[in-house]
Amino acid sequence: MDFTPEKQSPILEVSLLNKNFGGMRTIIDLSFELAPKECLGIIGPNGAGKTTLFNLLSGIIRPSSGKILWFHQEIQKKSSSEIVHLGIARTFQNIRLFKQLSVLENIRIAYDIHLTYTPLQALLRTALTREEEKKSAQAAMELLDVFSITSLAHQPAGSLSYGDQRRLEIARALALHPRLLLLDEPAAGMNESEMYQLVELLQWIQKKFHVSMLLIEHHMAFINGLCDRTLVLDFGTLIAQGTLEEIRHDRRVIEAYLGEAVT
Amino acid sequence: MDYIIQQVINAIQLGSIYGLIALGYSLVYGVLSMMNFAHGDLFMLGAFFCLLLEKIIPLPLWLALLLTMLVIGCLGALLERLAYRPIRHAPKVSAIITSLGCGLILENITLAMSPYPRHMPTLFQNSIFHFHGITISSLQIIVIGISLLLMILLDVMIRCTTLGMVIRALAWNRLMVSLLGIPANRIISFTFALGAALGAAAGLLYALTYPVVSSSMGIAIGWKAFIAAVIGGIGNMRGALLGAFILGSTEVMSITMLPSTYRDLIAYSLLLIILIFKPYGILGEPPTQKI
Amino acid sequence: MSKQQKQIVYFLFFSILLLVGCRSSNQSIKIGLNTELTGEAPAVGASCVKAATLFVNKMNQDGGVDVGGKKKPIELIIADNGSKADEAVVVAQRLITQNEVVAIVGPNISSCAVPASEISENMGCLMISPWSTNIHTTTKNDGAFKKYVFRACFTELVEIPLLAQFAMSHLHLAKAAVLYDMSSESPNSAAHQFQESFLKAGGKIVAMETYTSQDRDFSAQLTKIQASHPDILFIPAYYNDVPLIAEQARNLGITAQFLGYNSWSTPEIIQLDSHHYLDHAYFSNHFSTESDSPLVKKFIQSYQSTYGTAPDDIAALTYDTMGLIVESIIKAGSLNRTAIANMMANIEDFTGVTGTYKFHQGNHDPFKNVIVLTIENEKFVYVTTLQPE
């Protein structure tokens, strides 16, 4: 890290983060930084605390101690909706779409964050709300186009294939116009070709929207295609970080995976 | 034949009142997965508030209706804020007890204010039309009309507006809604207000039709509407209405065809049978992945 | 609010009376009042206390009651049962054992009167309920009368047959429909009593329809009733349901004569019936303030001048209850509880403000006249008095 040519000030700094569930220490003294437009991979065996880290970053749970700085501002005590407004959006390991809403509605509801009217205005359907609703519907369609699921716009989200649901969830997170995207195993359940499509799509998104990413994945190929740098977590502790090549030869990483194929 | 038609009119009238109340139960259950058992008492307060209002300044029906819905709606939101929100993450039974308690409090406040049943003034000249042995009053037409109008408005709102979309999303997964940066609490308050306002409207219309207002008037009908909401599939708006009309017409039908003594026996046995075959209600769906 | 304040004032006032009375109690006749001053029926308790106090003051002013040649004053011991069954039992026990009363007036509401009557029966102390119409107040489970328990009001067994006859012979209407609250005891038994008596009197019952307490919509039942074209619609129901039923019936085009019984007898029924659907309806009752009898006139006058309101049924029945107790004491000539109760059972003609009383053939429910009232110009108007055979 010390040799990074043009050192930019980080957008996200995590320092000495701890999370205990009862007596169990799930995240232990975790510290790392994320540079603008960086894609940082996070790997680790099952139960390492990766999802817990995302839950902490997105404000679903509070850390036991430690700080999370977002543009030098402490956010570890903020609510999840405040954090979304600050520009951090996420997807889930187990997909959490509004399955009974249509595909389009799932996106539009995320655009809601940018709408300015109150519930009462919405009820009365003023000219302002109609205008805004029209705009959000338009933007949502454009986004669906990017993810090539336009044809499914009016299907209930629950009826989509697994891969499409994953993509829809990413699209929904993007609709929030985030500056940092937290992706929790986005390729889980996808077949090979879907996975490569997704890598391409994410590469394109990263360029187009100038968004940083934290990416949890078990598929090394996926991480390889997107991330410059990867963190390895084991039992809540950061045991290694660096490029995939560096990590692969780290003794502690090999021990942690205990013969699990890191290929 | 006109006897049957007359009974059909009776069933529609009963069903539309049950429906308005049942909608309130379903709306609140939808966003919070909780039964607001104080809803029957919000219904009663609607009637009560309108009575007070008319005592102070006689207003035309539409204005009284709007004001009543507004005030009781705010009260519903306040109830959610003060009583239900603090225990939102407590066990379900606490929420049930709290809502029952709130209902008792509301009942006893009105009881303290007016221990005896009061007569509800008429808000407009009621005229009665007879044709071919069928009787219908302008009051009945107005009550059914307003109920249906409110039901349609709510349905359109839920299905076609962004707000309705958010309410549907809340019903699915509250945490996810706040993860999208939407102020879920504000929407929940608003939904509560909406449910309370519908209940209050029902209370007002009910008091106009059956002009005796008392602090206990919401109890029995509240339970019936609750049952209607469950039969239709709690959390589902159209289900609530379906349940209400089924309940209303079974009641009237069992009176029509059998001695009226068996009304509740028949009506509720039938409803139980429906639940055996459709445990989540007619239009309800089994709960899937929720947090 | 003011009503409650008034009650508190009364309560304090009587408590003081009670304390003052305690000192000179050796010589007085103690009568207990087990009544509903708080709880669900405070209006009942208030009227009961007013009438009993009026009676006692009048007697004591006249020098007291003649007991075996000696004049003794009456001491009234007022106790609140909170309209609750368990408290009514405790009050009855206390009145009998601690206050050593010779007789108890009340409770009035049946849910209190039935359990309290068990205490009086077991401990052998006369109890007369002014207003409870439940059969179990005066009878045991085997149907026999409780030796020490009586009532001052008629039961549906006396009232309803006379009402049915009135409908047939005075109104000349022979086709009756009944709509009643089947979940409440008194309306339920009144409805069935009416059915039986009306048939016996030669009439026809064309519809028997029911509803349950708290119902507000009766249109389905009334539509059915209308299809049977009755001349009379008998509505044994609590007073707050009656105006609703009347309104819905008229709106559906039912023109039948409305008929009711003593449950209608409260001014609230008139208040709730602001569109006068109940005008010219007839109902049977215990008492009317319009009687010509000098006894009644005097009672109403002194009640009115003392309390500022006209007496209601409960006041009148309580006044008669007191009269019945005093009559039994005088006849017994002693303050022995059993002697007093025995005399009570033999009262053949006692004239009170609600009419003439007769307890014969071991019956502890009085045979007495029934008054018919109608509603006109927002008032109860006297129609006639019906005498039992």
Ligand SMILES: Nc1ncnc2c1ncn2[C@@H]1O[C@H](COP(=O)(O)OP(=O)(O)OP(=O)(O)O)[C@@H](O)[C@H]1O
């Ligand atoms: N809310 C919670 N309460 C108690 N324990 C929890 C909670 N959330 C997570 N844990 C525990 O913390 C540990 C880390 O879980 P986490 O879900 O973060 O692992 P992960 O690295 O995401 O694993 P996977 O690869 O299977 O997704 C697990 O042992 C889990 O049981």
Ligand SMILES: [Mg+2]
């Ligand atoms: Mg995980």
